[in-house]
Amino acid sequence: MSSHYPHGDSLPKHGSVVYVLQFLNPFDEANEAALGVAMKVKDARLNFLRIYKTTEDNSEKQIIPQIAEDQVWWLKDKISEEEKATDITKKDFVISVISSVLHTLKYEFNLDYYLLQSRDRDEIFCKIFVTDEWAKSIAIETEYNLQFRLREKFVEAFQQVGPYGPATLLESREKNEGLFKRYDANGKEVTEGGSLFTHTDKSRLLIEFLMRRVDLHALKSTGVMIEDFCVHEEVPLNDLRTRWASFSALFKSQPIDDVQTYFAEKITLYFAWIGTYWAFMTIAAIVGLCSYIGMRVFGDNTVEGAAFQIFFAIFLAMWGSAFEQYWRRHEKRLAWRWGTNELTAQESQRPEFKGTYGKDEVTGKFKILPLANEGKCFKKCVVYSIVLLSCVIVVVAVSFIFLLRYTLNQNDDTKKFARIVPAFLNALQIRILNIIYGKIVTQLNDWENHETDNQHNDSLALKMFLFKFVNSYTALFYMAFFKETFESKEYCTDKSDANVDCSDATIIDKLFKVEPGCKNCLGDLGFQLGVIFITNMIMNVMELGLPWLKWKIKIQKEANKVAQSNDPNMRKDLYPVEYDSKLEPYETPLDDYMEMIVQFGYVAMFGVASPIIALLALIEITLEIRVDAWKLCNLTRRPDPNRSDSIGVWLNIILAIAYAGAVTNAAIMAFTSTVFDQFDFNISVLMFLLIEHAFIVLMYVVSAYVPDVPHTVQDGLDWGKRLVSEKLISWKENAKEVHAEYSSSQGHEAFLVEKKDFHYQE
Template identity: 35%
Template sequence: MENKFVSDESLLDKSRIANDDLYIFVFPNVFSKEKSIKNALNQSVSKEWCHQIYFSTFKIIESNREAVAVKERLLSQQSSNFDANNPKVSKEKLQYLREAWEGFEEENPKPEYYKFLIVLITNVIRVMQDELKLSLRLFFSQDKDEIFMVIKCSEENLAVQADLMDYKVQLKDEPPPLEEYKKVAPYGDFEQKSADGKEMNLDIYKVYDRSSKHISNPVPGEFKSFFTYKDKVRILLAMINSAIDTGELIENGIISSNFPVHDENLEDLKENWGSFKKFWKPQDLEKIRLYFGEKIGLYFAWLDYYVMWLILPAIVGLIVFIIQKYYGDIGDQEYKMSYSEISILVFSMVLALGSTLLHQLWLRRQTELSWMWGTTEMIEIEQQRPRFKGDYGKDPVSGQKKKLQVKGVMSFFKRGCGITISLTFVTITIALIATIFIYRRVVAKMYPTYGMLLCASINAFQIKIMNFIYRAVARKINDWENYEFDSEYNDSLALKLYLFQFINSYSSLFYIAFIKKWSEGCYNNNCLKELETQLGTIFIINMCLNLFELGLPYIKYKLRMRQEAKHLREMKDKGLDISIKRSPYEKESKLEPYETPLDDYMEIIIDYGYVVMFSSAFSIVPFLALIVNIFEIRVDSFKLCNLTKRPYPAPANSIGEWESIIKTVSVIGTLTNTGIIIFTTDIFDNDTTTQKWFYFMVIEHFLLFFKVILARIIPDVPENVEKGLIWSRRMVKEKIFGKPSDVDEQRHAFGLKFKGITGEQAVFDPEKIELAGRDFK
């Protein structure tokens, strides 16, 4: 059997990296002569495992999957049945894939891993080149332990795939002057041919240059594309996944790394966005979403919006903090309310109402961004997760070939085990916090102030350590629960992590604010002072630890590169011919992957909880949060531009499950701030418990009612966005599908006429109406 996957390095293309390279797959070097790599790849593997991987990779469904022996299974299947199960796979492709497998099986009764990889990767390359018409370039890594495959696709083939998948692209801008709702050009399906086979007018679509910049007036001979870089990557992966299950290759380590390549726009983002020197400069969200996709673009839009929202609570909180320090009578026993106590009341109301405004106005901003970015009506057909486990077959609902899983008792058992493990961690966490408070009681007898600070610091480190441990456990639980789609996986993981971190991060604060006064008492009968110390210590230590954490990707990258350099030195000492220059793609492959902003969201939302729920105890927290999050924007942008692989540019029209979490936290914040004022401060100490509960119910009901009113009077969708979406649908119908919006115009244009009816026609005459009415008597 001819082996197209050549091992001669001299035949590999070493030309300069082209501008239109789109994606990288990295395979292990199956031709390596190095002992450690050969030993790893020379291991024997079962024929059944090879068979399952091979046929799943190419999305081939066998007619008889009950047979145990692979050869019997292949020989017993009838060609007609085999082809009927695989209508989307050409007969020629089925033939050479079967022949390749039969040849491998014949030559390898006890298959070795590297030989299977050669056959599999050879046919992956063949399918990508012969069936998908992709351009591939292979080269060895510097130390010859990996093979890099650079993938690119012609403009013509991208257009074909975009047409097949009804990919949405933006139409040309309307000529000015424009009404507000027309300022965003519509997004519509990319169509090369109409339903009747006629060529479409492609001049209606926007065109872009190589750097994904819109070309307003293209000139003949100038490079132009209907797709931005992020569009090309999405279309390319959809094309590859239509023929090859890349998830199967990734899950089984056959593809060791995969990522979109960086392009020239990265330098601009590094200089103007990912630089700490430009912390004062506003973010260019359009550039961010064009480079990294809408999902990451929305994260930074949310972070930007949160920073702007923090300005008012930060200013008010700083004023309250100064008033408290100046008057210093927050803990007095006087019946008369002091300036400090009045300032806390005002500050709590600002937080309660401000959190509602944050959520409601963010919904408007999010809707506006989705409209501007063309994702409002996005219906994402999700690919199955690479790590989703199931038997390959034909989905009776969609008709597609995919992994299928029967959800039975085992599925519920896994969910139950996951809940049990999570509850166990919650119990351990509560026990640890209780232990810290018992220790605190002992230390506080000898060193009251020192004891509070020491135990608050221990609690801060305990929070970070338990969050780190549970994050790893939650991911393992989630993997075991076997979610089919990324959205399901991420939603479940976010819920697990947030519920645990909510308890872990806030339990000690809830205890001091609402229980400690009654269970063991507070230092100098002042629980508010203890709460302030606890909150301030946790927040500041958490802030410092987060900054330290952000350096971990850089440390990992440096260690990885040092290990590579050491390996190269060892190979040179052995006299092996090693390339001195490392390709940019190889450098990128050593960076940490960035799959989703889930951890970034989690960090921000936990800090948001400190601000909204407990700031009345330590009013400078919003000011500290403002500084931290201004810095956070630059840290996260620096991380994306310098320390991680370029992520898949995932589309999105919202921040997802975080919306409901933010809304829930704002409601809880109203209750906690009211509770702190009533029960923790000494403002109402001269009132009975019944009176305190009455005041609590009145204040929190008033604030919740006001939040509801605000949510009602502020619509989620701005008027210009609502009009813009209606106008966009009209333009898409008219320009792409040639359908006039007016019903009469449609009837005239397409020759549509209502068919006449037989029988006597109705007449508006009293005598006729009288006669007609007798028929019912």
């Protein structure tokens, strides 16, 4: 299988480029100042060993490549303390590290690579190639799951998805290679020929294998490597751009399986979730539009109009719960289809996790160990105190906005602005404070020093949601339940309505009675929601501008450097790998989830104030799907193929909002609308409790008695396990032992990389 070639040989003629390591060019004049600084040998050794996940104290096994120790004097096992106190240049360190990593790729991992200089020559791109043979050997060693090919038509629904079995079955003397699905170069399933692995499979196998040996974050933190990323594929990416990431596809269904093939499960789950949310919002928009028309035709204060309002409130309470329950079952179907139901979460440490590097006594592996006196409880108290303070700032800001509203209402000349100006100020306040708080809470969450990505992301999501709940909904809660308590009767927007009872009670009287005055003043609440939605839609389209601008600046900066160069041989064009490197990274859809879940809260909790809001929400979601898809396909690098079987903590947040929506809708019906206007306040409270309890009990019953895992999925999983078990029993009878060991044989070329090893043309 091996096709080793010296650093200076031509591009490999087989295999696929799946991953890129982007290094600083140690031989470029532009980098001389940064690389000419001195560093202590002791520090250089420490950093080098850290890259290979070991320390000076690890004497049990040779971890770093032996040739590195043989060729680099400051890496030798036995050098004196005086020598450790001497200096080497950063350039020597960078060259040694790059050379060692390249040696590991070629002679330990048996991988081909190609070294390409950027057009301005200050960076080196190491393009790593993966062959089917290499992927097969690693898949067997790691028991990577591949999907069975269904060769016959099964009648039962649970037999329509092929089970996933370990690649170890490929070792059998039986013809098990025909057992698994095969794919063409673009990831499409084929009946003849093809590869056992998609590009995503190869990327995942390479990244997991590479991370066992080399700490990529340490490579970046030491200044040797700039970035590492998966490469885009031209044909399938252009296909997704046309069929999915395009505004011409606004009303077409998403090709979810193709998105999963290209971007893997974690990101695809977001788009599957927002697609499901779109479908449910379509239903809400239709029902809301009908309710809105009914309320306008008959009048809000008639029995018929009130009936439409009550119906929509009941619908929203059930709609939110139904959405959460349906998605819970749907993500199980997707996990079954994608083979992630049995996914065992392998929690790896975050590269940014801070602690002391050493040997874990439990696993025996070297890792970052938590600090003994880190003060986690103290940090949590400080962080959540700041979160609370931020929420108080929101309340103060909203208070000033409504104070402005009150002031404008005092003068006949400014009264016409009393509705629209505060509404837009509130929409801007929400956006601006979200941005400021987002930056602050990200730093605070990093300071808490979470060990794994899941812990980090879940903690950040919770803090973000707590603030955004207050920031997004405070003004709406005020307008729905407290506005007329604090504003005197002459500023009631519906005072022309004969059914509105604006009593002469003072603000103090109303405060002590805790009884809302001026019922049916929902017009301002609906208007406020409309302004927020319109502002969000404009901002969502504008959000494409920032990553595009960053990309444009990078391209222009490099183009200016090339134009000012005196080298006539300097390339003018960008190769695809260079183009990819200029794009923004896409790490997690956290912000996208948050934006849509806040919108879900607007509809679920306050939609009854203006049923037409559901239609505006539908328009926003329709745009959001294509904006996010376009951003992913055009403005960001290809994300690492992370797997997932669920949207995680977001599911609990959706459930919490659904229950909050049931309470809010019951309160709006009882206290803010005219539905129970003929009753006194005590009767309204009683009706609120009855309606709210009825909503919550019904939601709970539905949730408790509808299974989270559909019967088809469970039957399919059981059937798949039986098929895989039968194959494994047969395999064990003639299995061969496979021991994967690192090879340390050295080729004929020099160990240390040289300037001539870096290509400038492909």
